[in-house]
Amino acid sequence: MKKLFLLIPFFAAALTVRADEALTPLKVEFPPPVLTGTPVPAKLGNLEAPNTKLPPVMVPAGVTNLAKGKKVTSSDPAPVIGDLTLITDGDKESEEGYFVELDRGRQWVQIDLGASAELYAIAVWHYHSQARAYLGMIVQVSDDPEFKKDVKTLFNNDDTNSAGFGVGTSPSYLEKNTGRVIPANKAVARYVRLYSSGNTANELNHYIEVEVFGRPRP
Amino acid sequence: MVVPAHSRRLFLFAAGLILVGAAALRFAQIDRRPFHADEGVQAYQTWQLLRGDGYTYDPADKHGPWLYYAAAGIAKISGWAPAALDESRLRSVTLLAGLGTIALMLGAATPLGCGPVLIGAALLAIAPLAVIYDTYFIQEAWFCFFTWALFFAALRWWDSGPKTSSESRASAGGGLGPARAPARQESRCGRSSEPSLTGALLIGALVGLMQATKETSVLHFAALAVALFAIRPLYEIRHFWPRVLPAFGMAALVYVVFYSAFFTRWAGVADGLRAYFHYAGRAAGSAHDQPWSYYLALLWPHSIQGVRWGEPLLLVMALGGMISAFSSRATITQRALAVFTVTLLVIYSLIPYKTPWLLLTPYVGLTMLAGLGVIESAQMLPAKFASIVPGLLCAALLFASGWRDFSALGRYANDDRNPYVYQPTSSDLTRLVKTLGAVAADHKIAVVSPDSAWPLPWYLRDRPAVGYFSTPPENLAAYDLILFDSRLETPLSATAFGLRPNVMLWLKPR
Known part of the structure; x- marks a missing residue:
C-alpha cells in the first residue's frame, strides 16, 4: 500500500504532461508598417514608460491559426466597404481592398472555428494606416453561437461599460502593423466574437484580419 | 426681354423652394460635427469679444475682424449670452452668408438667364462643399458671399458706363428655357451716361468688407479685374475714374472701421496691411501645401480607402457652360462669369497653400456655369431632343449631388476620407x-x-x-x-x- 502511495506523483506527472509541455513564444507574422513619421521625443516624468513591449504569448507545439478561411458573421451583415471574408483571408495590409468597414456605433464580428478548440491567443488588426485606437473593444469566446452562456471575456477596454459587459480594464492601444495579440489563456471555445464602438478618428468600425491561435481539443 | 407674369411666378416659386431647401439641409446638419480647429479659434475670439475682452487683430495668424463682429452683433441682437454660444448658434452666422450667396445667384436671373441660375442655385443648395462650409464657423462663407456680391455689383456698374457701338451686343438673358435670340437686347431700359455714385459706393463697401473678412481678397480683386477687362477694353476705364475715388474712400472707411476695432486700436490699421507679408511667406512651404491639381482632383472621380468621390458631370457641364459663354449668344455677364471662375481656379491652383474651403468661391461659379451648360446643351441637339435633354441633365446633376450628400454629410461627415473636409475634428x-x-x-x-x-x-x-x-x-x-x-x-x-x-x-x- 505504501508503494502505491509512492506511485501517485508519477501518475500525477503523467496527467499533467500536456500542461508542462515545452512552450515557445507565439510567432505572429506582421505586415509592413504603413504609418510614417517619427514621434517627437518627450520626457514623461513619472508616467509609465511608453511603447512598453507586451510579454510574448507562450504556446505549445501544434498551435496554428484556426481562423484562417473560417466563416465570419457580423452585426452588420452588408458592409459598405469590403466583405466579411477579408477578416480571415490571411492578408493584413491596411490599404483599400484589405479591410471591411462596418457601420457606425457598436458592431461585432464573430468567427466560427468549426469545432471547439483550446485557444492560446487572438490577434486582431483593425486598421493600421492611420494612428487611431478602437473604442469599446471587447473580445469574447464561447461555445454558444449566441454568446448567451459560458462566455469568457479575454479583452475589454470599454471603461464606461457602455456595452454592459462590465467596466473594462484592458488598455486602449494605438493601432499599428503589429495589431494586438491578446492572450486566450487556454480557453476552450468554438466561437470568437469581437466588439468595437467606432474609433478615435471616426465613428466606423474596421477589421483587416483576425487570427485565432489554438489547437484542437485533446 | 419681357418675362410673362406666370413665368415670373414660377421662377419665384422655384427660387423660394431652393432657398427653403438649402436652409433646411444646412440646419439639419449644423451640429453634425464638433468644431474644426480653425472654427474653435474663431469661436474663442468671438467669445472673448462678446464678453467684453475686446478685439486685437493678429496679422500673423488670424483673418480679418468681420466674422467676429458679425457673430457678436448677431449674438447681441438675439440675446445670446457669451456662455450660451455653441456650435449651432455660431454656425448659423455663416449659414446666413451661404443662403445669401444662393439668393445672389437667383437675383442674377436677368443677366445670366433664369434657367442657368435656377439650376446653379439648386446645385449649390445641395452641394456637399457648400453645405459643409456654409455651416463652418470660418470666414469662407462670408468671403464667398461678399465676392459674388462684388462680382454682380461690379458687372452692373461696369456695364452702366457709356459704350461703343461694338458693345451693343448684350447683356441680359431671361426666360426659363434656352435663349434663342441671336443677339440679346439690353435688359435695363436706357443706360446712364456715367457710372452711378451709388454703385461706386456699394462696390467700395463690398471691397472693404472683403478685406475685413480675409486678407486674401486681393486674389479675388485680381480675378475680377481680369473678368472685367475681358468684357470691356482697358481704355474704357477712363469713364469710371470720376467714381473710383468715392469707391476707394468707402472701401478705406470700412477697412479702417473694422481693423481699428471701431476706432479703439489704431495699430490694427497698419497690421491689416502687414498681414500680407505673413501670407506671402505662408503661401509656400507650409504643411498645407498641395499639388497644383488639388482642386481638380477633388472634383475628378477618385476613391479614397474604398469610398468613391467626384463630380465629373458638374465639371463637364461647367465646361460646356464656359464654352457657351464665348458663343455669340452669350451675355457679357455669362462671359465674365466664365473668365472670373477660371481665373480664380487658376490662381488658387497655382498657390501651394490649399484647403477644400478655398474652393467654395470658384465652386459657386462652376455651379452657375453648369446651369448654363445644361440650358445651352439644347442648342447643340435636334429639336426633338432639345426639350428633354436639359431636363435629364439637370436631374442627373441633382441626383448625383444629392447621392453624394449621403456620404459627405452622413456616414463620412467627419472622416478624413471625405475630400470636402480637411483635418476634421474627430466626433470622439x-x-x-x-x-x-x-x-x-x-x-x-x-x-x-x-x-x-x-x-x-x-x-x-x-x-x-x-x-x-x-x-x-x-x-x-x-x-x-x-x-x-x-x-x-x-x-x-x-x-x-x-x-x-x-x-x-x-x-x-x-
Whole structure:
C-alpha cells in the first residue's frame, strides 16, 4: 500500500504532461508598417514608460491559426466597404481592398472555428494606416453561437461599460502593423466574437484580419 | 426681354423652394460635427469679444475682424449670452452668408438667364462643399458671399458706363428655357451716361468688407479685374475714374472701421496691411501645401480607402457652360462669369497653400456655369431632343449631388476620407469634453500638445485651471489630469480620445 502511495506523483506527472509541455513564444507574422513619421521625443516624468513591449504569448507545439478561411458573421451583415471574408483571408495590409468597414456605433464580428478548440491567443488588426485606437473593444469566446452562456471575456477596454459587459480594464492601444495579440489563456471555445464602438478618428468600425491561435481539443 | 407674369411666378416659386431647401439641409446638419480647429479659434475670439475682452487683430495668424463682429452683433441682437454660444448658434452666422450667396445667384436671373441660375442655385443648395462650409464657423462663407456680391455689383456698374457701338451686343438673358435670340437686347431700359455714385459706393463697401473678412481678397480683386477687362477694353476705364475715388474712400472707411476695432486700436490699421507679408511667406512651404491639381482632383472621380468621390458631370457641364459663354449668344455677364471662375481656379491652383474651403468661391461659379451648360446643351441637339435633354441633365446633376450628400454629410461627415473636409475634428472629441465636464471645476488639467489641441481650448473655455504646454512642464505633478498629444507620446494605462486624423489625446489621471 505504501508503494502505491509512492506511485501517485508519477501518475500525477503523467496527467499533467500536456500542461508542462515545452512552450515557445507565439510567432505572429506582421505586415509592413504603413504609418510614417517619427514621434517627437518627450520626457514623461513619472508616467509609465511608453511603447512598453507586451510579454510574448507562450504556446505549445501544434498551435496554428484556426481562423484562417473560417466563416465570419457580423452585426452588420452588408458592409459598405469590403466583405466579411477579408477578416480571415490571411492578408493584413491596411490599404483599400484589405479591410471591411462596418457601420457606425457598436458592431461585432464573430468567427466560427468549426469545432471547439483550446485557444492560446487572438490577434486582431483593425486598421493600421492611420494612428487611431478602437473604442469599446471587447473580445469574447464561447461555445454558444449566441454568446448567451459560458462566455469568457479575454479583452475589454470599454471603461464606461457602455456595452454592459462590465467596466473594462484592458488598455486602449494605438493601432499599428503589429495589431494586438491578446492572450486566450487556454480557453476552450468554438466561437470568437469581437466588439468595437467606432474609433478615435471616426465613428466606423474596421477589421483587416483576425487570427485565432489554438489547437484542437485533446 | 419681357418675362410673362406666370413665368415670373414660377421662377419665384422655384427660387423660394431652393432657398427653403438649402436652409433646411444646412440646419439639419449644423451640429453634425464638433468644431474644426480653425472654427474653435474663431469661436474663442468671438467669445472673448462678446464678453467684453475686446478685439486685437493678429496679422500673423488670424483673418480679418468681420466674422467676429458679425457673430457678436448677431449674438447681441438675439440675446445670446457669451456662455450660451455653441456650435449651432455660431454656425448659423455663416449659414446666413451661404443662403445669401444662393439668393445672389437667383437675383442674377436677368443677366445670366433664369434657367442657368435656377439650376446653379439648386446645385449649390445641395452641394456637399457648400453645405459643409456654409455651416463652418470660418470666414469662407462670408468671403464667398461678399465676392459674388462684388462680382454682380461690379458687372452692373461696369456695364452702366457709356459704350461703343461694338458693345451693343448684350447683356441680359431671361426666360426659363434656352435663349434663342441671336443677339440679346439690353435688359435695363436706357443706360446712364456715367457710372452711378451709388454703385461706386456699394462696390467700395463690398471691397472693404472683403478685406475685413480675409486678407486674401486681393486674389479675388485680381480675378475680377481680369473678368472685367475681358468684357470691356482697358481704355474704357477712363469713364469710371470720376467714381473710383468715392469707391476707394468707402472701401478705406470700412477697412479702417473694422481693423481699428471701431476706432479703439489704431495699430490694427497698419497690421491689416502687414498681414500680407505673413501670407506671402505662408503661401509656400507650409504643411498645407498641395499639388497644383488639388482642386481638380477633388472634383475628378477618385476613391479614397474604398469610398468613391467626384463630380465629373458638374465639371463637364461647367465646361460646356464656359464654352457657351464665348458663343455669340452669350451675355457679357455669362462671359465674365466664365473668365472670373477660371481665373480664380487658376490662381488658387497655382498657390501651394490649399484647403477644400478655398474652393467654395470658384465652386459657386462652376455651379452657375453648369446651369448654363445644361440650358445651352439644347442648342447643340435636334429639336426633338432639345426639350428633354436639359431636363435629364439637370436631374442627373441633382441626383448625383444629392447621392453624394449621403456620404459627405452622413456616414463620412467627419472622416478624413471625405475630400470636402480637411483635418476634421474627430466626433470622439465630444466624448472627451463630456468626460472632462464631469470633472470638478477646481481640478487642474494640463494639455500637452504642440498646437494646444484646438478646438479643445474652446470647449474648456469656462474651466479656470487648464494649462496648455507644448512639452511637459516641470510641475506636471501639480495637475490632476494630463492630456497627452499622441504626436508627443503614447503612455500606457491612459484613455484614448480622438482629436484629428493621426492625432489622439491620451487622458492620464494623476
